[in-house]
Amino acid sequence: MTAHVPQLIDKLAHRRHRERAAAGFGNVNFLKQAAADRLADRLEIVKRHFPLVLDLGAHHGEMTKAALASGKVDRVICADPALGMARYTAADIPSCVVDYDNMMFGEATFDAIMSAFSLHWVNDLPGMLARMRQWLKPDGLLLLSMAGGVSFSGLRSCLAEAESQTAGGLSPRVLPMADIRDLGGLLGRAGFGLPVADSDTLSITWPDPFHMMRELRQMGETNALLGRANHMTRKDTMMQAIKLYQDRFQTDDQRISAEIELITLTAWSPSPDQPKPLKPGSAEVHLGDFLNSDQDNQQD
Amino acid sequence: MSNTDKASNSGAGSRELDPILLEVLVCPVCHGPLSYDRARHELISKQAGLAFPIREGIPVMLVDEARQLDPDE
Numbered sequence: 366m367t368a369h370v371p372q373l374i375d376k377l378a379h380r381r382h383r384e385r386a387a388a389g390f391g392n393v394n395f396l397k398q399a400a401a402d403r404l405a406d407r408l409e410i411v412k413r414h415f416p417l418v419l420d421l422g423a424h425h426g427e428m429t430k431a432a433l434a435s436g437k438v439d440r441v442i443c444a445d446p447a448l449g450m451a452r453y454t455a456a457d458i459p460s461c462v463v464d465y466d467n468m469m470f471g472e473a474t475f476d477a478i479m480s481a482f483s484l485h486w487v488n489d490l491p492g493m494l495a496r497m498r499q500w501l502k503p504d505g506l507l508l509l510s511m512a513g514g515v516s517f518s519g520l521r522s523c524l525a526e527a528e529s530q531t532a533g534g535l536s537p538r539v540l541p542m543a544d545i546r547d548l549g550g551l552l553g554r555a556g557f558g559l560p561v562a563d564s565d566t567l568s569i570t571w572p573d574p575f576h577m578m579r580e581l582r583q584m585g586e587t588n589a590l591l592g593r594a595n596h597m598t599r600k601d602t603m604m605q606a607i608k609l610y611q612d613r614f615q616t617d618d619q620r621i622s623a624e625i626e627l628i629t630l631t632a633w634s635p636s637p638d639q640p641k642p643l644k645p646g647s648a649e650v651h652l653g654d655f656l657n658s659d660q661d662n663q664q665d
Numbered sequence: 666m667s668n669t670d671k672a673s674n675s676g677a678g679s680r681e682l683d684p685i686l687l688e689v690l691v692c693p694v695c696h697g698p699l700s701y702d703r704a705r706h707e708l709i710s711k712q713a714g715l716a717f718p719i720r721e722g723i724p725v726m727l728v729d730e731a732r733q734l735d736p737d738e
Binding site for chain 1 (some may be wrong): 685688689690691692694696720721722724727728
């Protein structure tokens with residue numbers, strides 16, 4: 366099945382970046398934390414209790430901690446592509462190392478699955494959603510937050526422009542990220558019901574573009590695209606990109622800013638007792654009658 | 666690998682395999698059941714002929730990190 370999915374992401378490189386980032390991740394986890402906070406807010410308004418929950422792409426367990434603090438969750442299992450990350454989850458949290466592309470949990474196992482700021486690193490998102498639906502019990506909750514397509518678009522364009530100016534060509538550098546409209550559709554196609562998607566954009570500032578790129582590396586969010594250039598970026602390319610970035614994205618206080626779009630998604634695995642739209646033609650009152658009577662009232 | 670303070674504070678080094686992981690995990694290759702080899706710190710998938718290592722109580726369910734089982738194992 367996965368053979369037909371275009372592979373964009375070098376999984377081994379992404380795992381390596383995450384392993385390398387693991388020890389220091391706690392110092393740069395603000396995007397992870399922002400994503401986890403949004404999902405915790407969503408959990409807050411759900412009038413349900415979730416005995417067993419999966420936290421996929423768990424990093425140090427930030428989302429797990431927030432979910433347990435909500436009081437709506439009994440047990441959480443953390444799963445991450447990197448052992449280094451999993452070692453930092455609290456000792457009483459069961460943790461495992463997984464490949465996102467595999468079916469490594471039993472069907473109908475979890476009451477909820479959540480994932481904060483990780484699943485933009487999945488090659489086959491439709492397949493991932495389909496697997497998550499299988500891992501969920503009926504009427505189970507899916508809570509996802511990931512980086513959306515607007516994120517780091519300024520960095521993408523500056524790197525592309527600098528590379529074509531200095532090296533005379535282009536190589537993939539910034540991960541293509543999902544669009545909110547696509548994600549809503551993907552949830553439906555994976556068989557989820559009652560999908561809700563929204564997005565908000567954070568504006569983060571750094572002293573300069575070097576700091577920004579260094580911090581992305583410390584988060585394990587560096588370029589792990591399969592077609593990436595397999596050599597260090599030329600110095601003149603990097604300097605040109607930094608100059609372009611500084612010119613275009615400087616703030617009033619001489620820092621630089623970048624926009625990060627966080628897409629938050631919730632959906633439910635199907636169950637017979639969920640609210641569903643009625644069949645077309647099954648209404649007992651004619652819509653026209655209703656509209657006419659309303660008009661009559663207004664005329665009175 | 667050098668343990669940083671944070672990891673040792675969280676007790677990662679002394680972590681035991683949580684039995685709930687045996688209830689939720691299946692073989693990532695054949696989706697069949699796994700058995701726990703306590704002595705060797707491995708999760709065994711007989712059907713796929715693979716042994717997945719457990720490091721510091723954390724099962725590593727990656728096929729490229731798994732050990733091929735001998736036919737008589």
